[in-house]
Amino acid sequence: MVDVVIVGGGICGCSLLYELSRYDVQAVLLEKENDVSVGTTKANSAIVHAGYDPHPGTKMARYNVEGNALVKELCEKLDVPYQQIGSLVLAFDEEQDALVRELCARGEKNGVPGLRVLSATELQELEPNVSREATSALLAPTAGIVSPWELAIALAETAVKNGARVELNSEVTSIEKTEGGFRVTAGGRVTETRFVVNAAGVWSDRVNDMANPHAFTVSPNRGEYYLLDKSSGDLVHHVIFQCPSKVGKGVLVSPTVHGNLIVGPNAEDAEKGDLGTTAAGLAFVRQAAARSVPAVNFRDSIRNFAGLRALTEIDDFIVGETEQKGFFNIAGIKSPGLTSAPAIARDVVRMLGEAGLPLREKDSFCDERHVVRIRHLSHEERAKKMAENPLYGQIVCRCETITEGEIVDALHSPLPPCSIDGVKRRCGSGMGRCQGGFCGPRVQEIIARELGVPQQDVMQDRAGTAVILGETKKGGRAE
């Protein structure tokens, strides 16, 4: 019997597992895929929102503002890429000027520090590549950018280091109420637990319904993106938003923590699991982005992707205990979900405590984490690292300057990846302009070697995403 089962290894599930690992609590995270952070967590705008957008009094407003500070703190502690670059919301006419002022007032009510409305001239001075047609803008200095998947991985990894468990390839198929709690079946295995927390993202309605009367439906809304080469990475230096509308925060243009430029998303209703991009969606993104930043050069595109927003009929996050005592939901976590996740996790820990989970802090809890990133080191530091371990001198990914040493580190981390994209999420290999064309086979070979599996069995990403379909007639590596 464990204390808590968390369903779903996205940013919410991983944040909660991390927070629980501070305490003398047996916590297990069940994830249906072969890695954490592979749903909405890896396919979004990667923005740490300041918190002026949600309406005062909502859960979104509270968690967003608290989460904004927490994300920053966690990223520093756990060595996760994060930059507090600030955001700008552009207005293009008088109506939007008024909306910008309203957002400013709303943000102040939510407790967002440092908000300021800029004139067109001030805006141009700050961001010369922003459209000259912008009439005013809201500057939010506490907004930032983050690597969402690296944050989720760092949180889960640290939790594992502190005794929590992550079970991958474990899709929850049933949850039965028992006398002392719940019996959760996942991936053919049964776990008895006192508490269940549902953080299953776009699938959270189904998980809720396994133990509860139907309470909400997740209707995914898809957003499509462009990721541009690093040569476009310094086109703007803030997150550039347009005025929000009913469907979302609109198309943004922003640097990423990895030095690229991200452009998107649009907003279209979609099915669960439908992560395709469309010609029309991408065309919309191009046109909308050109309105804010006319100089975006889409010939610099290195990747398109799409992510799903977990929208429900309720215009707020769904966080708390359900009718079924001992079962908690973290559901309907749309934007600003990434920012809010650490604050939600802390709040849910509090709720679990109130529901009877004893929260004794561990003396042994350790949340220090360091990742070697050769590309970010000075010449002297590099020389030192390479002298320690020659594998730090062996470049595998030439576009992003990722070494074999870094990949081997990841493969022996507390939550090791098993796929080419799993390594990419941890190390950055294949994230560059050649998109893994050169390094993919090398990474696959290193994974096979380090994990002791045949190279053919190493997937691109999820289970079933085979790269190699067999051997050639001669087979084997040519000499």
Next chain:
Amino acid sequence: MNGCYDVIVIGGGPAGLAAALEARRTGAARVLILERNNELGGILNQCIHNGFGLHYFKEELTGPEYAGRFIAELEGSGIDVLLGAMVLDFNDGKTLHVMSRSHGYQELHAKAVVLCMGCRERTRGAIAIPGDRPAGVFTAGAAQLYMNIEGYMVGKRVVILGSGDIGLIMARRMTLEGAKVLACVELMPYSNGLNRNIVQCLNDYNIPLYLSHTIVDIRGDKRVEQVVVAEVGPDRNPIPGTEMVFDCDTVLLSVGLIPENELSRKAGVQIDRRTNGPVVYENMETSLPGVFACGNVVHVHDLVDFVTAESQRAGRAAALYAQNGEPQGPCVEVRNGRAVNYTVPQHIRTGNVEKFVEIFFRVNNVYRNRVIRISSGGKVLASFKREHMAPGEMEKVAFPKALFPQIADGEITVSVEEEEAQ
């Protein structure tokens, strides 16, 4: 390995090998090749088909054989080679920051540097093909590496987008390995590959080539399941109603090559936005004195033989620079005239030319019975007849030094004109 060299060559593919050997022959005492892979030869190692060396060796070799001849010449040449070595950056003082598994982190110094980093393939992301993102979408070169170096099959039912040479070669290669290549799909109304490859790799195996078509959707959850191909109009936009669906597990992309100049850009080398390669003088020197470039890092070649010739000029010039410093004298600009997409070189220092200067370029469309003209100050200085020209085949003309006195205003223009217009 001590840190001071006459010539350091970055890249040990066909360009780097030829440049290093020629620099040594020209008298450079200390020459070093830095190669990021663990073997020399570059992309030739995975090009196991024949057809290399017809111009340079007057015989048909495979890629590894072609590279092997140069690698064999390195033996006893006194040229140093560092494998598994990545140049992180270099500056115009020609200090190179290098890392390698064998030597860790090093600072190396050179009198002259030759850039031979080659090129990379355009990816799905670069051309924004919409659809799902399953496994099974490869650049043709990545698939070639898996098959020819690693010995793995990447697919059984294949659609190829783009009719560049690597895509055509892979159509044949995959067919010979038992895969079914369903179609080769080309956006343009003509192929960008060599004609001999269309004949030998597609026609001989009854693989249909769909000109003026493109992939408009990729479908599949885990692995590619289908692609949708549509015809495009003159504006290159898909024509609704022309869609064809192919059931396949693999998409290969052969949609263009991009010279790999991130290192050059970081060092401040001037880049020509038409070639995506460094702007060069007649001796393959870039805008940074003593920094030379050759091969696919300058402009994408169709034939390795031409890479070799170009790289020998660069290697020789680098050795002369290390001995004598920068050539001086007047400079002529080469302008792109009608139908000419780019030229290499972009500048000619007339005093540095012996008998003639070779000008390489590509045309922007398919042409029959035209004349290449070199003109200056409104006067035609030289004409060269061509029966057939296509963007997929690089053109070359030799412009004699004897005509240099007729150059006006320090510039010449290369253009393609109709014959009767003379």
